[in-house]
Amino acid sequence: MASMEVDEDVAAEATSSSQSVAVESSSQAAGNTSNFTAPTSPAPPAQPATGGGSGSALSDVSPGNSVMASAGTVGSVSVSLHPLVILNISEHWTRQRAQEVTSEVQVLGALIGKQTGRHVEIMNSFELSYDMLDGNIIINREYYTLKEEQYKQVFSDLDLLGWYTTGDTPGPPDLLVHKQICDLLDSPIFLKLNPMARHTDLPVSIYESVLDLVNGVPTLLLVELQYTLATEEAERIGVDHVARMSSHDVQESSIVAENLQAQYSAIKMLASRVRLIAEYVKASQRGEVEFNHEILRQVNALAHRLPVLNSEKFRGEFYNQCNDVALMSYLGTITKCCNTMNRFINRFNLLHERLAMGRRMRGLFF
């Protein structure tokens, strides 16, 4: 569960094949919406795996402008993404959506993490405030500076790596913002999360920018990057917990109990199988079952494969551990018992309270 490789290759190629039109005239917002709403190519960008014919671009001409570099461009860095970032972004988006009346919501934020050589690790994120000017998103610099300072105090070794937003495939407005971020940072990473994605894979795409010559004009184009999910122990537990909380409404048993339940059933099954084998061997010995040498040979081999740990030292250590666990459960039982006793005594006192106490004094007990 530590790292999961997401193969975005094919999806990327599907995307690029559907949009890789070398139509690169200057972008307008209007043009871009048509880009999103009319994927005329066979594989809509949300579908994984199916269409990805590499380089069979130019199949259908979709109107609008693409900001993607041509397929086949390889990213320059490798990226690890922490699940915390994904949680942050989705939480931001959900919060925004819950607050706003309009259903179309786009959120923006910064990504921070570590970069060592050609490896980038995106560890955390925070929100950015922006203003809309002529329909373009302008990032609020002061807010960014303030937040960055604060985050630096807490996470001194995390630097600004890039920015994130939500939405479908990237388009020219994203490039605009990207250019602004480029002022703050040399080559920022751009992460796009699609909250409306229909497929079950992670709807997260990461891009970096390259300066390409398109029709003689140096333009900023996006190259999709491969990323892996990386995590540390504490993060995994926390994220797992949050994910469970949000998916289950009622959590009846503790997670420990579920784990132990799984182990218990596994051991039960093992025990029943071992018993079956032992029964068979006993029955053959008694003569009830035909003496089958092959099966018995296999049983013999199995028995020899088992680790036999019967030394004195093992026993000592084993029981040491057993007793430690038993002691802890004992402590737990005692605590639970004390709790019950405390509740019981409170209620008992309440029931048999002397009248002299009076109602006013009742407040003292709580």
Place this chain on the structure above:
Amino acid sequence: MASALEHFVNNVTSLSSQGNYGEVVKYVSKSTEVLAKNVAHLDTVLATLEPQAVSLGVMAVLCVRLQNTTHTDANIDTLHATVAEFINVCSEEQIKYAPDMMADLCGSYADLLVAGNCAMRGIEVLSTAIRKTQESPLHLTSIHAHLVHLCLVSKCFKPALKFMDVDIMDISKERGSYDVKHFLLYYYYGGMIYTAVKNYDRAQYFFRVCITTPALAVSHIMLEAFKKYILVSLILEGRIGRIPKYASLVVTRFIKPLSQVYWDLGVAFCTNCPDKVCSVISKNQETFTRDQNMGLVKQCLSALYKKNIQRLTRTFLTLSLADVANRVQLTSPQEAQKYILNMIDEGEIHASINQRDGMVVFLDNPEKYNSPTMMAHLDKEMQLCMEVERRLQAMEEEIVVNPQYVQKVLGPQEDEGPTPSSAQSTSFSIVSSM
């Protein structure tokens, strides 16, 4: 007035055969005077009534008979035999209707036995009686007190221990005739029995229960129990036992001045100096003997020596026997050796004696806590704990569904009308603490 008795016999027999035991009980309680007047003829009545079928009737007759007899009576033996036989064969079902009568019967029976110096006869009988009248093995009846008394007098402890080792959960009310005296006596005598078998831990517990009984005045039983409590605590823990917080106020305030001598002994004990303790003992010898605690006091003195030897283990690794005797102020190295050997046997100390040099080596506790026996022990303790928790929950349920309790919890809201905010918050916190 034999006819009255015949009348009684007939009525009782007919009602019992009908199975109308409630009526029998009522009738029997009404006719106690009749029976009392005709004490002389009661023996014949007993002969006619069959104990198994007409248990209640027989019981009533026996009660009256026992009350009106002394231990010097001529045919006391046959009477005892009759009682024993009755208790053995009586029907439990019928007896359950009149537990107080049974308790009375057993009480008078026990008293007679003690007065007649043949206490041992009654032990088995009373054990059967307890088993038949108890609503459950965890109920305490007044017969328990009598049984323990008999065992103590006859110095035959095992039967009582069987009953005392069970932790009591409830008290059988015996239709109102159960007296706190029985409760106190049970725990006091029980404590004494445990002290006699040297189970000081449980003895201390029993005495503590005795002195923490809710009370408005100090009873003599409590006072005696407290004196023994101090002595047993000295033997067990080496210091004066703390009076628990939940003892009633009268006890904490008044019991100390009444037992000053024992407090002095305890204080002297805590100084770890055997001379002081000896002086206190000899000064107050009379008081101790009068209270019949002299034996315990002497045990306290030897406990002091043991305590001092144990303190030596903390300072020294090895010591010669002569040194041990000196430091603990024993008379000779042989006596020190005897003490240490005893302690090693009982597991109070870990040491080995090298007889050639006369050196004692103090060892660490060899318990490594890594054996299956330790695990079994822990498991048992856990089961006990869970059992306690289950019982507590059952008791809590009883309270929660009690209408009085519900009334009290919801009370403030209804009574005070437009409730002031404080009361409202109180009631909310009450409800939330439910």
